[in-house]
Amino acid sequence: xxxxxxxxxxxxYLECGAEDELxxxxxxxxxxxxxxxxxxxRDVSARSIATRFEGGDASAPIAVGPTGFNGMLWRDxxxxxxxxxxxxxxxxCLATLASASIERVAAATRDWPxxxxxxxxxxxxxxxxxxxxxxxxxxxGFTSIVLTxxxxxxxxRNWEARNYRGFKQPNFRNLLNAATRxxxxxxxxxxxxxxxxNLDAFxxxxxxxxxxxxxxxxQMDTTLNWRxxxxxxxxxxxxxxxxxxxxxxxxxxxxxxxxxxxxxxxHGGRQLDGAIPSIAxxxxxxxxxxARAEILLDSGVRxxxxxxxxxxxxxxxxxxxxxxxxxxxxxxxxxAWRALEIMRAExxxxxxxLGCASLDQLADIAIA
Ligand SMILES: Cc1cc2nc3c(=O)[nH]c(=O)nc-3n(C[C@H](O)[C@H](O)[C@H](O)COP(=O)(O)O)c2cc1C
Numbered sequence: 176x177x178x179x180x181x182x183x184x185x186x187x188y189l190e191c192g193a194e195d196e197l198x199x200x201x202x203x204x205x206x207x208x209x210x211x212x213x214x215x216x217r218d219v220s221a222r223s224i225a226t227r228f229e230g231g232d233a234s235a236p237i238a239v240g241p242t243g244f245n246g247m248l249w250r251d252x253x254x255x256x257x258x259x260x261x262x263x264x265x266x267x268c269l270a271t272l273a274s275a276s277i278e279r280v281a282a283a284t285r286d287w288p289x290x291x292x293x294x295x296x297x298x299x300x301x302x303x304x305x306x307x308x309x310x311x312x313x314x315x316g317f318t319s320i321v322l323t324x325x326x327x328x329x330x331x332r333n334w335e336a337r338n339y340r341g342f343k344q345p346n347f348r349n350l351l352n353a354a355t356r357x358x359x360x361x362x363x364x365x366x367x368x369x370x371x372x373n374l375d376a377f378x379x380x381x382x383x384x385x386x387x388x389x390x391x392x393x394q395m396d397t398t399l400n401w402r403x404x405x406x407x408x409x410x411x412x413x414x415x416x417x418x419x420x421x422x423x424x425x426x427x428x429x430x431x432x433x434x435x436x437x438x439x440x441x442h443g444g445r446q447l448d449g450a451i452p453s454i455a456x457x458x459x460x461x462x463x464x465x466a467r468a469e470i471l472l473d474s475g476v477r478x479x480x481x482x483x484x485x486x487x488x489x490x491x492x493x494x495x496x497x498x499x500x501x502x503x504x505x506x507x508x509x510x511a512w513r514a515l516e517i518m519r520a521e522x523x524x525x526x527x528x529l530g531c532a533s534l535d536q537l538a539d540i541a542i543a
Contacts (some may be wrong), residue, residue, distance in 0.1 A: 181356065182345070182359055185350040186351075187503075189500050189504060195448055198443060201451075206480075219509025222531075229291065230437070231318070232424075235519045236486055237492060237495055238260070238267065238471075239260045240473050240514075241269065246274025246275070247363065248363070249503050254505075258283060259508050259514075266293055266319075272373070276373050300394050309410060310316065317413070322407060326442060330447065330448070370384075404432045418438035420440070421441060423462065436491075440472065441453050441474045453472050469491045477498055479522035479524065495514075
């Protein structure tokens with residue numbers, strides 16, 4: 176449905192990766208190559224896929240991961256995703272470069288007092304901006320900060336050069352194509368193109384997309400290093416999650432910096448092309464970390480069985496990127512909710528067929 180509704184350039188923004196998309200494909204191939212050995216004759220009549228991660232309960236071992244500029248896919252897509260996550264009983268992570276602000280997401284999910292909202296953080300050179308974002312997150316009741324560590328240098332995404340004239344300004348061929356997507360035009364284009372609302376305070380509401388892009392590029396701190404993680408740890412007393420780990424030594428270093436969790440990820444194949452799939456990196460990282468921090472994973476998760484495999488290999492929970500973006504791009508909040516429901520139903524079905532009544536029983540399942 177998303178493919179039918181979106182113009183070509185927006186669909187590429189959702190789906191594509193860096194360069195030859197080796198890591199995008201490797202993510203799927205790595206999940207597909209894992210085989211589990213089901214157990215049999217075990218009573219699975221009373222099942223639950225509920226779990227705890229990041230210090231809270233979740234109806235399933237999944238969370239909606241951070242994705243920037245969602246407003247290009249659906250008007251107020253961040254709000255739609257946040258509400259769908261709240262209704263489904265799973266955490267939602269807002270991106271720094273989201274189209275909806277921290278405050279608007281908090282207000283839109285006020286009816287779910289137990290919902291967990293996380294903020295993904297890009298560390299800006301101007302640390303005052305970062306401190307302001309932290310304060311706003313705290314004031315709005317966000318419980319976790321997710322520091323992205325794998326994107327201080329932007330991935331080489333060739334389709335961007337092909338599709339745009341300037342920053343996110345489709346070229347003529349793409350404009351013609353967009354003219355045929357009338358539902359997208361009415362929903363996204365007509366009300367005015369999305370902004371990076373979290374940055375309004377720094378660059379002003381009237382800044383053009385190009386101004387915003389230049390500001391972001393100027394502010395991305397390529398000096399980011401472990402001392403900054405310590406700096407952040409001292410300034411955020413909620414849960415701190417590092418997103419961007421693929422190496423076991425880095426995972427061990429994260430534990431030494433007293434982070435609560437790490438996300439094993441290759442950014443969905445949108446950053447380094449040729450990076451190891453996160454599911455392949457997971458076992459060594461789980462060994463290195465042990466019980467000292469919680470492990471989350473993303474990149475390539477499309478089905479419930481992928482979540483089960485990640486959980487079996489040592490991840491406590493999984494972040495969904497494109498899986499829920501397809502949902503929101505197809506039908507807004509209803510679509511995002513439906514994507515989460517499909518995922519939940521598949522996790523339940525897979526678990527039952529493995530002979531497990533709960534996620535903890537996955538420990539009995541051998542990997543072929
Ligand atoms: C359209 C899109 C935008 C993204 N924007 C961000 C972002 O702003 N910050 C971030 O940390 N990760 C971002 N990511 C990466 C996701 O958080 C996540 O790591 C990735 O999507 C997982 O792979 P998957 O899409 O195969 O599930 C983005 C991913 C996509 C698809």
